[in-house]
Amino acid sequence: MLIESIEKFGATILKLLESLGRVVLFFLRGVGNIFIPPFQFAKIIDHTWFIGTKSIFVIVLTGLFTGMVLGLQGYYSLIEFGSEAALGSAVALTLIRELGPVFTAIMVTARAGSAMAAEIGVMRISEQIDALKTMHINPVRFLFTPRIIAAIISFPLLTALFNVVGIFGGFVSGSLMLGINRHVYMDTVIRSIQMQDITGGFYKAVAFAVIATTICCYRGYYTHLSSGFGARGVSLSTTNAVVQSCIFVFVSDYIITFFLV
């Protein structure tokens, strides 16, 4: 009984490591192709439009309300210590260091990552990926490489947008609704932000772009191996892609923060 349980545990760990190895290889194949001409500028622009531009509305909306909630919660916590003047600083640092990169990654994964996994998954089950191979087109280069470049471009820009809108949201609830002096709010925002906060958030955004895009494209690409064929297979791999991307975003957030602080 005990040996059987250990065997099962061992098999699960091996399977996990194998799967992790495959994800890393998939990522390396995709990244290696970035440097092989001809460069896929048109496709990169297309995917940047899809991942970046089309996510702006969602990012503005979530950023605004996240900032407003932070302003509201922060105000009532800080006022107990008579430190409500530090609200701008609290909102800005929370957003730039943590919430901006993480929330942006989650929202973009939910919107664009799920679409990537589903689209590539459908291509897999309808033999479109095999068709690429028969045309001597490298499917990883064709499908994954432009997407990861587009994500590396889009995530930091969307994160910056989320931060700016979030700080404005904090201003709306803190200054316009609860009466903190607007000059004090803006002054604490500007004075508290250091360059390393911005670069730290930037590193996180790039790391999350790599993680989310790799997992979503990988899940779609290997739909047939992990989730099976058919519509159910695609829906399962899409769900797995989003859930696993979010988990890895949180885990890597902790690891990056650990090294940054």
Place this chain on the structure above:
Amino acid sequence: MVVPFIQFVDVTKNFGTTHVLKGLNLSIFKGEIIAIIGKSGTGKSVLLKHIIGLVQQDSGQILINGEPLHQLSRKARKSFQKQLSYMFQDNALFDFMNIYDNIALPLKENSGFPKDQVKEKVFMRLQQLGLTGIQEKFPAQLSGGMRKRVALARALVTDPKMVLFDEPTTGLDPIRKKIVHSMIQEYQEKFGFTAVIVSHDIPEIFNVAQRIAMLDDGIIKFEGTKKDILDSHSKILNAFIRGENV
């Protein structure tokens, strides 16, 4: 003795516990049209996928002009595979691309042709296959028959030396079937490519193919011309042609 262009020697292929090919032997000669017939699920598509390299055999050999495929250098194998084209059973057209881009894709990605030459080739194929005017449409906006013809145009746009057709007429009405068969015959005569057709269109396919091979239970049970088929006393073959279970 003529060396076959492609020769399967005792090829086996298993998917898990399912034995699909069980020591298959088959020769395909340059410039011929050969039809592979057989019941559904007997491995006809798997056989085609071995030729194009989408599937690798578990044992046995595939010879290209007498040389084992796996012993060819990477460059030679790539050069051989670049001479092939594959028409998928369900077309495998890219939903996110319009018809022009679907047909132009293999040229754009591989050939290094200038844009205007790619355009010229694509429009020529569109015209030859009666698809003029639909280049801006997407696959989902076309009928089944038109999608088949687009897939055929894509398969022929690179001027391949060998075209593998995986049930090219599935889902078409009898008139369209006839058109597709005539097209294959016409283009094969015109361009001289070798054609391997997996088909269930019996007896129509006998008029298209110069040779017919029947795959059953993982091996080739019958190989011959239309006349050989008509003269054959093979129980399995005759039952299959009549649509009866043996």
